[in-house]
Amino acid sequence: MRFMRIFNDASGRLRILSISAACLALAHCGKTETAAVATPRAGSDWFVDATAQTALPFTHVNGMTGQFFYPEIIAPGVALLDYDNDGDLDVFLVQGGSLDGKAAAGPGGRLYRNDLETRAGGAREVRFTDVTDASGIRTSGYGMGAAVGDYDNDGCVDLYVTALGRNQLFHNKCDGTFEERSAAAAVNDSGWSSPETDRLMKEAAVEVDPKKRAELYHQFQKLTVEAAPIVWVMELNFVTVYDSKFKNLVVSPLGTYSPFNEVYVQT
Ligand SMILES: [Ca+2]
Ligand SMILES: [Ca+2]
Numbered sequence: 297m298r299f300m301r302i303f304n305d306a307s308g309r310l311r312i313l314s315i316s317a318a319c320l321a322l323a324h325c326g327k328t329e330t331a332a333v334a335t336p337r338a339g340s341d342w343f344v345d346a347t348a349q350t351a352l353p354f355t356h357v358n359g360m361t362g363q364f365f366y367p368e369i370i371a372p373g374v375a376l377l378d379y380d381n382d383g384d385l386d387v388f389l390v391q392g393g394s395l396d397g398k399a400a401a402g403p404g405g406r407l408y409r410n411d412l413e414t415r416a417g418g419a420r421e422v423r424f425t426d427v428t429d430a431s432g433i434r435t436s437g438y439g440m441g442a443a444v445g446d447y448d449n450d451g452c453v454d455l456y457v458t459a460l461g462r463n464q465l466f467h468n469k470c471d472g473t474f475e476e477r478s479a480a481a482a483v484n485d486s487g488w489s490s491p492e493t494d495r496l497m498k499e500a501a502v503e504v505d506p507k508k509r510a511e512l513y514h515q516f517q518k519l520t521v522e523a524a525p526i527v528w529v530m531e532l533n534f535v536t537v538y539d540s541k542f543k544n545l546v547v548s549p550l551g552t553y554s555p556f557n558e559v560y561v562q563t
């Protein structure tokens with residue numbers, strides 16, 4: 297499903313339209329206030345499909361398999377950032393993927409460099425180039441959103457990608473490439489581990505002296521609080537209990553979000 301289009305509006309300015317972006321632009325989604333509405337020039341369309349013209353043929357993979365999992369219907373994020381500091385906005389598009397291993401895996405989020413050219417007379421031509429591979433950005437998991445900001449104040453905007461699974465922080469090296477620093481920055485909110493904490497837990501598990509055991513747990517707690525904002529210290533097993541007469545139930549953790557449209561009772 298192609299969800300996103302690049303448009304030149306009636307004034308010639310570049311527009312990117314997606315469901316989520318449109319909602320953000322309105323800033324009052326769900327409210328009933330009346331916004332001022334401009335009208336297009338007579339005889340001209342509001343938008344012109346410029347996807348092919350601008351070389352931005354991105355196709356989002358939502359992983360749909362007919363089970364109607366909740367993430368399928370959430371529009372993915374998009375980030376506009378000037379990652380190469382040349383004065384024009386480049387585009388990072390968040391990619392989904394397979395939710396249960398049945399759908400094709402997505403190719404990961406893509407970074408498109410804006411190769412804007414200004415012609416003689418001031419006319420501007422927008423064209424994008426996929427620079428993902430050269431940029432070093434390698435996303436994983438089912439992407440949901442993206443945020444940008446210069447978190448280390450070095451003058452180059454950085455990229456944070458959220459996903460079902462591990463979130464990723466990509467540091468902009470100011471040379472057109474990025475380096476993932478999720479673990480170093482302690483922003484990977486799952487999958488964190490440390491040899492030192494592993495050692496403390498192993499020693500505490502066999503320590504018979506209550507005071508020494510308490511001290512080992514104290515060191516473990518201090519180390520994890522300093523190293524990571526969120527640490528899952530136990531793993532939950534999801535259990536679904538149901539009558540065996542019910543067929544076609546989705547018994548994964550996502551099952552509660554399914555529509556039950558294919559569920560039946562076998563008598
Ligand atoms: Ca740029
Ligand atoms: Ca930076």
